[in-house]
């Protein structure tokens with residue numbers, strides 16, 4: 068590829084054929100022939116070096132990567148500068164011009180990310196998840212990055228395995244499917260069978276090319292975001308570079324993923340019944356190779372699979388809600404940072420046999436434990452207050468706690484934030500009704516309203532100033548909401564909100580109890596009264612779910628009788 072480019076540039080520089088035919092004097096022709104020879108010599112030398120010297124090849128690829136990022140950045144800068152500096156007759160025209168620029172810049176960026184691959188694809192995937200906080204032209208354009216990740220060749224995989232494990236794939240496994248079951252930005256997963264025990268396993272292997280370019284790529288992305296901040300201080304995106312730098316090295320260490328998977332498996336062992344969660348067991352873990360028990364399943368939005376296996380979508384939805392709320396609200400294991408559709412699967416099991424004691428006829432499989440985050444205690448408490456206020460339509464308290472846990476101030480920013488966190492349009496987010504599912508029109512309306520002029524600056528401000536962990540909460544909320552909607556749960560979203568309200572209520576109950584203990588003497592009247600008052604409040608909160616479940620049981624019973 069390098070030599071081809073070299074020759075193309077050479078030919079353009081020399082333009083030799085045109086020189087001969089255009090009557091240029093012989094001395095000039097001589098000079099151009101010599102130049103052609105030099106370029107040809109460099110091209111051939113370069114090709115030989117490229118194919119024989121690893122460090123030369125590495126250098127060339129580095130220059131190429133830098134070139135791709137520099138050109139894309141310069142083009143996007145120019146586009147935005149022209150659009151933002153221009154004069155417009157009306158705000159509508161300006162907004163329309165900005166939309167066009169977003170789309171053009173996003174397309175240029177997409178091509179650059181695809182060309183460089185690796186962590187750039189990860190960055191693009193991160194952007195797609197910020198649905199309510201970035202213009203749709205950006206989030207929609209990046210969607211292909213979720214599906215198309217470059218696959219490493221079997222030869223590269225074999226070399227890496229031999230180097231890192233000290234043994235060949237043939238010696239370690241009795242079977243190894245060369246076609247991966249999943250190819251992602253950082254790794255690919257192959258199905259294999261262990262030679263020693265004949266067990267079926269999933270082997271996650273990091274793309275070999277990643278390691279050598281990660282420091283450069285992190286440096287480049289940080290530089291781009293810093294430059295952007297310099298030229299457009301009103302659109303700060305440096306946080307995105309910082310975030311990537313913080314996370315990428317953790318994600319690239321599969322021994323950390325193994326630790327997370329084992330900790331989550333152990334933690335959820337006591338919640339098997341409410342969650343039906345299955346985490347594949349870890350067989351062995353190296354920095355770039357992870358060998359796990361093979362646990363396959365269907366996607367959660369495969370409604371035919373669920374129908375064929377008699378799996379009740381409303382139960383799956385409730386289990387999902389328990390899994391993620393448990394992670395968010397209970398201190399212990401932390402929150403899985405990437406619960407997208409590809410990282411979850413469902414499989415049917417004989418009633419009561421799933422995962423030891425799970426009483427359901429299905430298991431929910433969770434993959435990819437590369438990143439977990441702990442939510443600080445006070446943030447968890449404020450977040451719980453916030454959601455209880457949302458469910459009570461208590462706007463003053465919503466504002467109070469949005470400010471506390473996410474630093475949101477001002478009417479406009481509060482509205483945007485309420486939209487992002489509830490996934491509802493401004494009207495519904497401030498007037499929340501948990502019984503009503505979102506309609507397609509409502510989702511369209513969210514994007515239209517978030518795209519209104521003047522909002523972009525506020526969005527950028529929110530993104531750069533809010534604690535990173537809140538972004539994770541927003542992302543988890545959104546992904547789990549999408550998973551839930553994909554299930555077509557016949558009961559609607561009501562039960563999942565009641566489950567979440569229970570977790571919030573428990574968090575607030577614990578906080579209030581702690582307060583009573585801190586402000587009164589144990590067993591004094593004030594202490595007893597405080598505890599009782601809290602307990603009654605908590606039971607009142609819990610009862611809504613019990614009542615709902617009772618109503619549903621009676622409804623189901625009546626429906627069965629009438630059949």
Ligand SMILES: Nc1ncnc2c1ncn2[C@@H]1O[C@H](COP(=O)(O)OP(=O)(O)OP(=O)(O)O)[C@@H](O)[C@H]1O
Pocket residue numbers: 248249250251252253254255256269271347359360361362363405409410411434435436437
């Ligand atoms: N233990 C397993 N058993 C069966 N299939 C598995 C297992 N682990 C992973 N897979 C399959 O491989 C795919 C990719 O795995 P995983 O999500 O861990 O990779 P990844 O590189 O972290 O991907 P991404 O970053 O996109 O989430 C999964 O979606 C799943 O289909």
